[in-house]
Every structure is written in structure tokens, then in C-alpha cells.
Amino acid sequence: MNELLTTSEMSRADALAIEAGVAGEALMENAGRAVAAATLALGRGAEVVVLCGPGNNGGDGFVAARHLACAGRRVRVALLGGRDRLKGDAALMASRWEGPIETLQPDCLKGAGVVVDAVFGAGLSKPIEGAAAAVVAAVNAMTVPVVAVDVPSGVDGTTGEVRGAAVRAARTVTFFRLKPGHLLMPGRSLCGDLRLADIGIPGVVLDTIRPSIRANGPQLWRQHFPAPQADGHKYDRGHAVVVSGGPWNTGAARLAAGAALRIGAGLVTVASPTAALPVNAAHLTGVMLTEAEGLDGLAAALQDSRRNAVLLGPAAGVGEETAARALVALAAARPVVLDADALTSFAEDPPRLFEAIGADAGRPVLLTPHEGEFRRLFPDIAEAAPGRPERARRAAARSGAVVILKGADTVVAAPDGRVAINADAPPWLATAGSGDVLGGMALGLLAQGMAGFEAASAAVWLHGAAANRIGRGLIAEDLPEALPAILADL
């Protein structure tokens, strides 16, 4: 059930269900009935105003209006555009609505105790303007609960972006499977409480559609998650290396190293420039320390093939020195995580990075940009690609790396096209050092032999789960401490 369907995949699901013998009319009837059920308990007897658009989203609205009226609620219906514009099942459902149909405009909302938003759903094709925009603004100025049909009108179901204007709903009822726009920002924040209704589309249609976007969660990667063996040894669980910045910039590496150890790496070593050795030594206990001065020093530290995964970038400093160190890390056949400054250091020449990644396509490389770092490495993709999943997917395909595009709705994409969207990160996770911990968690999983996409997805989800468990007041140091309880629950 963790598949997310783009709007075009959803219309394919609809068509395949109809091909398999399910009546389109039945799908709409089930959808509208589910909306009515989700609306019935709201507004305690107050009048329900159902706002219908010119397509099938509006059709669902007419069905919901009929069921609400049958259940004894006072219901008014308002329609955008002329009734003669309605086609197919939407026209049929409008004909089954026995009450009057008003013209959609802000005045229709007078006296409403609950609003059902069935203006636009999956067929949103342009920004909302004019009369529809005035109604959206009027709905958002009210304090009554709004139930959105499929998506809040104005939210793009595939990208989560707002086109022109969008309704802010208290509850959203969608059908068959969630859509990416329900998890991506700002869509996620406009949906309110999300409900998924079964409307009779058989699950087997997914075998034909083969959706590539999933909601991130343990079912995506649990079977790949490293399980310590009773007769195992710490050397079986990998040896992760985190490259430290200079003497004034060492904390980020230690945060990452601590996270790698907590997530189960057998050994973790901080590879430190000579001048930073004393400060690192003063702070490290379970994590080991080795000297890695300059490019040769780093190369020498990485000679030992038991050191099987490397993280570079946190507090590394932006410039040629860091770019060259990243190339040293990438030169050996081991998984590499590049974060922060290691990404920005390639802003002048991103293909130089992608070539080094491509030189050994067999091992996983993870890039963990936030939006700004992403823009520096992939300026054209950031400009042109519709929505964060597509941006991350194109960046992964171009770079050959698994891309973790960080944000409130972190997206993970693999070069083969798989995408996972994370939706559970709380706002207090955006704090100093949080990204360093995420990099360290991914590193620790790679060191234990987990595949790139699964390691990235698991790290992102566990990072969010840890933040939720800690709650407000979180600082980055707390995140690794919260892991044992979450790992125990997995």
C-alpha cells in the first residue's frame, strides 16, 4: 500500500479497472460515498455546501451531496461553469442530484457549516484564476471545516505544488492509493487529515502500472536492513570512515561518526587532518581516530580495504582541496557519501564529480543536497523538472548516485528511477548538525553492506522517526541517542 500514484498513473488505474469490468459509474459512486462518510460527523448538523467543478472531481461532489442529503444533512450545491459542460459520469451524477444547483461564487458560502471541495482534482491543468480563485480565497477565509475530494483544489497531485491558489482542507479523502502531492510540501500541509478510500479498483492494476514512487517506510527496506548475527563479530559489520574538517570544524564529523556507530557499523574512524587531531582526540571515545593530512594522507588512510565506506563533506570547507579529497574517496571501490561542502565544491564543474562516480558504477554513492546545494550541482534540472521527485530522479540518473534531496519532504531517488518520499519529519528536525547525523546514519548502513537506495531511504526514515520520538527541543546530538529504541521496534 506504499505505492504513490501520479495523476496520470491514477487515470491509468481507473481505465484498467474499467477494462477489467468495473463500471466507471460505480467508482464515482464509491468515491462520493466515501467523501460523504468522511463529512457526516463534521459540523454537527450545520449546512453543508458542496463546491463542484466541471470534471469528475465535481462528479464525486454531486454523489457526496446526495448521500449527505439522504443522511439528513441540509446540503446546497454550487457548480463552476454551466451544467451543460458536464460530461459522462459527472453529468450522470449531477442528474441524480434532485436539489437546486447554484452558480459557484463566494456568496454561495454564506451559512455554510461545512464545505466539501470538489472543484478540481487530478485534472487540474492550469493555475486557478478568476471566479474559482475568488472562491478558494473565500473558503480559506472561513473557519468551518473543509473536506477536500481527492486533493485540495489547486494542489497538483503529482508534485504537491500549488497552482495559482489552493484550498486549505481539514480533511482530504483520496482514492485507491495516495498521490505524491499528499506527501510533498506544500500539498501535505494543505490536506489536513488524510483518508484513503477503497473504491473498487483491483490492486492487480498496479502490476501493469508499476509505479516507481513510494512512501518511505520500513516496508520499503526492512528486508535489506542489516541484522546482527549471534555469532557475528564487529568486523563483520563494516568499518565506516568520516573525514573531519580542520581544527575549528570538527564537530560535524563527530556527529556523523556517532550516528554511524549507533546505527550498527562495527567500527567507525574519524580521519582527521593533523592540526585537528588533538581536538578530535579530546572528544572521541567509542569512535576511533586516524591521521589523514592532505590528499596523500587521506589516500593512505583509505588504503586499508576493511575501511569499507566513507563520508566526506560536513564542515569540510568549500574549494578545490575538498573536491580533490572527494575524488580520492571516490577513487577506491567502496561506498561513498558526499554531503554539504563536498557537493558545493563541484559547483563550478559538476561533470567532474559525475565522471568520478561513473568510473565505478558498481558501488553506491549517495549525494545528500538540500535545495540550495542541489541547485548548484543540477541548475538546469532544478529549473525545468516538475516537482521534487522528478528533480531528484533526473539528478540521480545524470550523476549515477542515489540522491537524497533534503527538506521537510525529503525525496530519495536511485539512478534506476525508484523514488521514495518521506513524510514524517517534524519541523524541529531542521536544526544545526541534523544533516551531519543523517549522512552518518546512511554511512553506517552502507558500511554494513546495505544497498544504496535502501540505505538512503532507511537513514532518512529513521532520522525522522528519531526526531518524532525526541520532540521539540531536539538538538542534533540527541538523534543517535534515540536510535536504539527505534531499531528495537523495527
Ligand SMILES: NC(=O)C1=CN([C@@H]2O[C@H](COP(=O)(O)OP(=O)(O)OC[C@H]3O[C@@H](n4cnc5c(N)ncnc54)[C@H](OP(=O)(O)O)[C@@H]3O)[C@@H](O)[C@H]2O)[C@@H](O)CC1
Ligand atoms: N481516476 C479515477 O480512478 C477516479 C477519479 N475520480 C475523480 O475524478 C477526478 C479527476 O477528474 P477529471 O480528470 O475530470 O479532472 P477534474 O480535476 O475534475 O478537473 C477537470 C476539469 O477542470 C478543468 N480545469 C482544470 N484546471 C482548471 C483551472 N485551473 N481553471 C479552470 N478549469 C480547470 C478542466 O478543464 P480543461 O483542462 O479540460 O480545460 C476540466 O474541465 C479525480 O480527482 C477524482 O476526484 C473518482 O470519480 C473516482 C475514480
Ligand SMILES: [K+]
Ligand atoms: K478537490
